[in-house]
Amino acid sequence: MITLHHCHQSRSMRVLWLLNELGVDFELRIHPFDKSLRAPEYLTVSPAGRVPALEMDGEVLFESGAILQVLCARFPEAGLGRSPEDPDWPEWLVWLHFAETLSQHLAALTQQHIVIYEDHMRSSVVMKLEAARAAKCLDTIEGRLSTPIENRDNLLTSGFSAADIAVGQAVYMARHFVRLDPWPEVSKWYERITARPAFQASLPPDGAEILYARDFYEAWNG
Template structure:
């Protein structure tokens, strides 16, 4: 190994470590003596490398050092050029100008042949995202950099405005949109905001309650892990699916006198635009048009792009997975309870309560045949599941709480469930969520004077 190569390798090793590294460890990795290592560090310092430390204390490379052009391969030069040109075309003015300056600086220190290759690159960035911004992305980036809260005026897909205080911590640059990931104080959850729909933004002068890196980790933990099958496809496919999910329209088919209230609450928690179609009982619900959506001729149902989902529990599970950024999925440790109690409530519990409400008493043999057990056993099982717990799955609010909580709240309201202390405590922790209150208000406005009974 030549001395020049060894010096460059030493720089690269130091760049990998944020904390001081002992001289012994550096010498062992390079395969040289400590004496040689000390001479190499002195040589690097002599040419401007800001290396802190001394023998016995360890060494650390100060950030900001530009590696010499000898470190760049032809493909690395092409990657730098393409990436910086993309930023010039697709980012805000501040980043675009910085990218142009960086291109000029890199080109200035490259040897002649490499400089020509950079200036004559065959990799071009075509036209892409062109949308009018009310708020400069530079202002949003500044808030993220300073970990500052923003008060924003946001307009959704249908032009409905809302004022919120958010803690922005990530900006995602998609081809068709710029998405600001933030903690929303109004929703008390993570939300994604289209940057071009933020009509105004004002710094509050307050810092986040938690560090930006912690918020980002918590947000990432709410996202679905990529499946094994995704490995056969480009990584960008997963990002494209997430972007597509956020852009496709959600149509919600419901009736105020139905279980559609569960899905309505789920959609409000989701924070995504949706269009609601109220289907009247009787002929409209059995029309060919609606039977094409749900052959059972009942509500609720949703259409998300080209995907149709029916059954309230299935809709909640689907939406939580289709929009993981909403934070309605539990951590991996809570997935067992999440699926268990979501589908226990949708299956055995609901069947047992319905049979009892119809004055149908199951024999022991029938309880096994139906698979729901007795109503008393099912209700006791649910009471034990929620006893002393704020949420049904882990330490965070999930789609399972929407489904389980709705059944408990309605059950106590209409007398199909006793007002047990366990149920009341659990439901009291959910019923005042802003999304649930908005759902109740919307249903009350849509409610006819008298219900029209139907099967």
Template sequence: MTAPLTFYTNPMSRGQIARWMLEEVGQPYEQVVLDYGTTMKAPEYLAINPMGKVPAIKHGDTVITEVAAICAYLADAFPDAGLAPAPADRADYYRWLFFAAGPVEAAITNKSLGVELAPGKSMMAGYGSFDAAMDGLEAAVTGKRYIAGDRFSAADVYVGSQVGWGLAFGSIDKRPAFETYWDGLKDRPAYLKAKKIDEALMPKQA
């Protein structure tokens, strides 16, 4: 029997990415919706993630946090879903999954917060500069339907989410390569199902 899978999330979080991945995997899971500042900081959840952040998953007795790690773990834990390349073919898969989780995430966050690197200090930042990170991301997706080969993978869930979110909210440039890449992902049934679930969980407007 498959170990139980529990998903800790909030609809207004990066949990949306993890839910997309869960829907791509296609395995049943229990969801636990947490609130910022209350249940997310309660001792019960801090035992799952000491950072008091979502998402997290628990698969049997195994706990995984950090969205890129969740995507990679689920692809390996459920190989029948075909969401990871063969081990010998994972160079681009790992490269771009962690490029998006590292330099791209940091560059977007700093730009959104108005953080400016001091002159001559760009070498101290893993992303160098916002433009350099965007140029790297553009090179990664240009001319490709999928980021890591000829099949959709967990890397597309993570990179695609970064691109789709960035285009929707203006945190990345609307470059043609980004729009083309996202257009090839945004109608996937698992993405649409996950989006519908999270939209239903959003706080209702007064």
């Protein structure tokens, strides 16, 4: 049995999306995004007190990029991974882990806008700097999707993969802090991949406790 430890609107969403794409049976354990992740019982699952954590085949895995790689190797018939013999394997790895490059800036923005409650502790400089860094990541994705290759509908020429899932979920979070209008190819790609039923099934259900209460967070000017 596969068990995913998950918080809504966090990095664990990319693992949930992949599991839904794979169509495998799994149990979903939802945790609040709070100090309970530091509880001793959860630390036995995820030593850093973070999500995702995945229990499978008697092992416990953490780190979303590693979990995506393991799941793709465990279920190769879904075609969402790439093997070392595949010409797209290096690019698959690059884009799979590029999601974390973007996500680190989004984590900083989430902390500034949401986790920090007192205005005097927030920094408008950090907010603007991290938003600009996230925008540079979107420039990178735009450049990839703008490459003049026939049927460039996904990050890889060979089609939709876990790389699209990882980066797509990071863009899902980025939209709370950076508007996608300046990146037309990213916008079209994001619209395509998030129309997939597996992505829709990974969204928080109505009434769920969510991390982002607003659709968009403007930089604070205090």
